[in-house]
Amino acid sequence: MPPVTACAPARDADGNAHRHRDGNANAAYLEYLEATSRGNAAYYRAARAFFRRWPWPQDWAGEPLEVRLSANSSTRPLITFLMLHRGLRPGYDYLLERKLSSIWREIKESPIGVDLDRFLTAAAELGFTERVRFATGSQVPARLLIQTGRRLNQLTVDDLAKFATACRDRQARTGTDHKHYLAALSNTQRVLFHMGIAADLPRCGGPIPLTKRLSEVAAPIRATLIAYLERKRATCVAKTVSALATRLKHFGVFVTGIDPDLPSIASLQRCQHIEPYLTFLVDARNTKTGEVITVADRARRVLALTTFLTDITEWGWPEAPPRKLVFRDDIPKLPQPLPRYLPIDADRRLTDALREHPGNELAAYALRLQRACGLRIGELLDLELNCVHEVPGQGSWLKVPLGKLETERMVPLDEEILDLIDHITEIRSPGRPLPHPRYRRLAQFLFTHHGRRLGQQALRTELDRATQTAGLGHITSHQLRHTYATALVNAGVSLQALMALLGHVSAEMSLRYGRLFDATVRDEYERALTLAKQQARTPATSRTSLPLADITSGANWKTTPLVKSRLASGFCLRAPAQGACTYANICEHCPSFHTETSSLPILAAQRVDAAALATDAEQRGWISEAERHRKLIARLDTLISQAQAG
Incomplete structure (x- = not known):
């Protein structure tokens, strides 16, 4: 060697x-x-x-x-x-x-x-x-x-x-x-x-090929489902196509199980395939949790099947069944729950947990911003670094990107939220712009962590940690949006403003929050309840007699829930059911009525009371009674002017 x-x-x-x-x-x-x-x-x-x-x-x-x-x-x-x-x-x-x-x-x-x-x-x-x-x-x-x-x-x-x-x-x-x-x-x-060395970011997961996702479905049925899903990619976003694939897979697996020799979708029969599937869904279980699926999930599966069969029929596909198989009544009726907002004490405890003991600091700030602006989780994570806009004379606004309903909107910001966004920009990780998931253009996102966009799972993990710290039960991030909307409703925001702030495209969506706390309903309830209690304490013979001063029980007669009139020597009270009195203040309106300067203090006091009673009547919804008081005020003004001139 x-x-x-x-x-x-x-x-x-x-x-x-x-x-x-x-x-x-x-x-x-x-x-x-x-x-x-x-x-x-x-x-x-x-x-x-x-x-x-x-x-x-x-x-x-x-x-x-x-x-x-x-x-x-x-x-x-x-x-x-x-x-x-x-x-x-x-x-x-x-x-x-x-x-x-x-x-x-x-x-x-x-x-x-x-x-x-x-x-x-x-x-x-x-x-x-x-x-x-x-x-x-x-x-x-x-x-x-x-x-x-x-x-x-x-x-x-x-x-x-x-x-x-x-x-x-x-x-x-x-x-x-x-x-x-x-x-x-x-x-x-x-x-x-x-660092500018690698041309691309690493792929995070990615969609499973349709052939693999539908591998349990019989070949003839699978081929039609895949062709349909590929066609839907032209008009639907990837997430929608994926959801359709999951729901149609459930039907395909079921049909394969009960009729493995089914030659095509065109051979489907209502009594042999559709009705057994509808019955099966009642007790179907979630493959992840093992629990029976919800009514909403049942409805989504039936609706996906209905849309699939309707579409291929309208498109003239040879695989379309010759007759209609699924009808409107086959779709389960959905409950109409109210938005799941957080009560004030729970909202405060959760905010304190996110502020004082954050696990993932960036995720905690993201959740606080979602609560402060009522954003959907997708809108939140799509915010870009230049999302804050200053409008001369109108303050600062947050530009919310396209979201669930494909709409953009602007949300006004106060100093506290601006400070929150400033801190987010300080703790986010810098780096090159990242591809936008919707447009594929490069963008600097507001929420970046370790060189990539903050993910939904990171938000859910931080929210679970914060709710445990605050001693609360399970809370979803969307409940923060419900809490934001509920706070606005409680503050008396108009329906139009609520729609603009939440990005709703129909009034029906925003009215769900209006049903939570309707101030008019509350006022009417309290008025009726008070009147009912007063009537229960008043003898039947007194309810149609005048005056009704005894039912005030020592309270100020001006604030009673009754029809009220101020008289020169006293006052008159009537039950609302009796309506406005046609004789009330008849003297003041009579052409023969004259006054003099010595009566000016009495007329002035009567006018003050009439104005207060008009306001009270308007708040209770008694329009005709309020109008009567307004006419009295106008007449008193005339009488006072005449007395002062004489």
Whole structure:
């Protein structure tokens, strides 16, 4: 075997062979051991044995994994040195079996240390904790830099894909779970994206192919359902198509179970397939919770089936049944619940929990903003960094993006909400603009965390934590919107303003909140209840006699829930059922009635009482009685003017 005089010709980023400048890997390793005070006889013997067997160290990387992993504790320092300083690329299978956390100090002193520092700095700017930064750095970027032999800014998405493939191969080979590597891989791609190195963000999940989702449905039925769903993609958003796929799958699986030989949708029969399905839904259970599905879920499944059959019939598809199979009465009647708002004390306790003890600070601020502006959760997370608009003379407004009803709107902001948004902009993670889920244009979103948009699950987790802290039961984020709307109704906001603030396109949607606390209903209830109590205490003979002063029970006669008249020498009280008295103040209106200056104080006092009684009558809805008082006021003004002139 020839003497060991040179290192294997490792490849650079362009694939060209190159050698270490001194041409002697063994000598360089010995110098490294001496410089780090780690040399011993065992290390020297192991190095001589290694180079005797593999004069070109890269040949060692071609050995089976078992051979590479068999290196003893004296040989491993040499392999580590060659990987970090001499360009040895040992293969991802080997790197995934080695724990690089133990050689972190040596990595920092190696040529790839500068690139790792850049990566860790960028990760810190995106808000990753120190533990996550160093775990991610050792799990993925360090291995990528070793295996590719390139600098950090030369890494590509294809390199990340090869690393992911190696992780899956390792799991298939050993059965060892690789989720922690994939999580670190996602974090790495996110950091590289914001550094301007990776062209794309990592994919988070993604839709399951329809063929896989409907795999339990018989082939002829499955083909029609898939064709229908593909057609719906042209006019419906992805979320709607996904919901349709889930509901139609339930029907397809049911039909496959009771009639596996059904040749096509056109062969469906009302009595054989549809009616048994409607009966089945009554006791159908949710596959996740195991509980019987709600009436609303039953209605959605039947409605999805109805729409499917109606659409393919109108489109003239040959798979359409020859006759109508589902009718309007087949859709279960839905209850009409009132909005689920939070009572004032629960609302206050939840807000305190989000303010004083946040788990995920950004999510806690997002929930507080949702409560303060009545946003839907999708609208909240789609807010962009420039969502606050200043209108001269009109203050600050929040531009709410397109949401559930495909409408935009503006919501007025006060100083407290502006301070909240300012703090959100301080704690959000900076970075490159992200693709907008609706338009695919790049946008700077208000809620970004660790280089990506804040997700709905993060909000739900924080809300669950806050409700537990506040000692409340289960609360959904949409209840914060209901609470916002209910507070507006209680404050007397008009229906038109409520529609504008909530983004409703019909008055019917906003009227649901109006039914919660109708002030008119409350006033009428209290008026009627008071009158009923008064009548219950009044003898029957007194209810039709005049005057009725005895039923005031010592209270001020001006505030009683009765028809009232101020007379020169007293007052008159009548039950509302008797209506306005045709004789009340008849003298004041008589042409023969004259007064003089000595009576001015009495007329002035009578006018004050008449104005108060008119207001009282208007508030109680007694329009004719209020009009009578207004006419008296006008007559008194005339009489007072005449007395003053005389």
